[in-house]
Amino acid sequence: MAGVSDIELKAMTQEERVKALGMTTEQLTGKSMHIEFDPEATERFEYPWAPVVDFNKRTEVDCDGLTPQEVNSKIRDLMAEGYGTVVLQNPRGMHSIGVGILSKLNLIIEGSTGYFSAGLIDGPNVRITGRVGWSCAENMMAGTVLIEKNAGSTFGAAIRGGDLVCHGSVGSRTGIDQKGGTILVGGDTGALTGFMMQRGRMVICGNAGKNLGDSMYDGTIYIGGEIRSLGVDAVEAEVTSLDKEWLTRKLTQYGLMPEKGVDHFKKIVAGKQLWNYDNLEPNEKKLIL
Known part of the structure; x- marks a missing residue:
C-alpha cells in the first residue's frame, strides 16, 4: 500500500482499508461464543441491565x-x-x-x-x-x-478494545497479551513491550526497551524513538500512507502529535515464523529461539 494517493484512498471500501492496515478478522471455526448483543441491532449496544x-x-x-x-x-x-x-x-x-x-x-x-x-x-x-x-x-x-x-509495568495487559492512553512513560511488558484495542504512550516504554501480542495496535512516541514485540502473533506496533532490540519473530515493516493517516488522526485526538509529525515512526509486526511452532523440528526451533 506504499504510495497510495488520496484519490485511491477515497475509492477504497471500509473493508479494503481495514485489510490494508492489517486489521483482519480470524474465523474461529468450531469455537463456541456467548453472544451478549444482537449484531443486527442499530442502537443501544449496551448490557440490558x-x-x-x-x-x-x-x-x-x-x-x-x-x-x-x-x-x-x-x-x-x-x-x-x-x-x-x-x-x-x-x-x-x-x-x-x-x-x-x-x-x-x-x-x-x-x-x-x-x-x-x-x-x-x-x-x-x-x-x-x-x-x-x-x-x-x-x-x-x-x-x-x-x-x-506515568504508568507502571504491564500497562494494558490483555486489553481487547477501547483506547488506553498515557501521556508520560510506562514500564516493561506494556500491552502483554494484547488482544485488541489501541494503546498510546507519549513517552518511553520498557522491556518486552508487546510480548505475545495477538491483535490491536500500539503507538510509542518515545523509545522502546529490549525485546520489543517478542513472540507477537499479530497486531502492529509503531515506534517514534529508538528501539533497544527486537524480540523473537518481530520484524520491521513498511509504514504506508494509511498508517500515517491513522497515526496523525489518533495522536492528534489525544494531544500526542510530535512536533516533527509521524514520518519518522517505525512499524513493527510479527514475522509469523512462530505460527506453526509446534510443527517444527527440534533443530528448527533452536534456529528461531
Missing part, C-alpha cells in the same frame, strides 16, 4: 478513610441513581479502584492510583490526573482510559 445515566449529573466522592471495595460500591450506587460523571478525590495511590464498570460513565480520578486501576471495564471514559501502578486497564473491553502522568 446497564443503568441509564446523565453525564451532566455530577458528584464527588472523597476516598479518604474508604477501602477500595467501598469506593467501587459507591460508584455503582451513584450510577444506579443516574449520575453520569463521578469524581474521585484523594485516591492516595489506592489499588483496584474504578474496576468492573460495564456501562457508560465519566470517571475522573484526581490524583494517583495503585495497581489494577480501571481494570475489567467495558464502556466508561476514565481520566486519571496523576500516576498509576502496574496493570492499569487490564482486560479492558471498551471505552477510554487516559493517564496524565
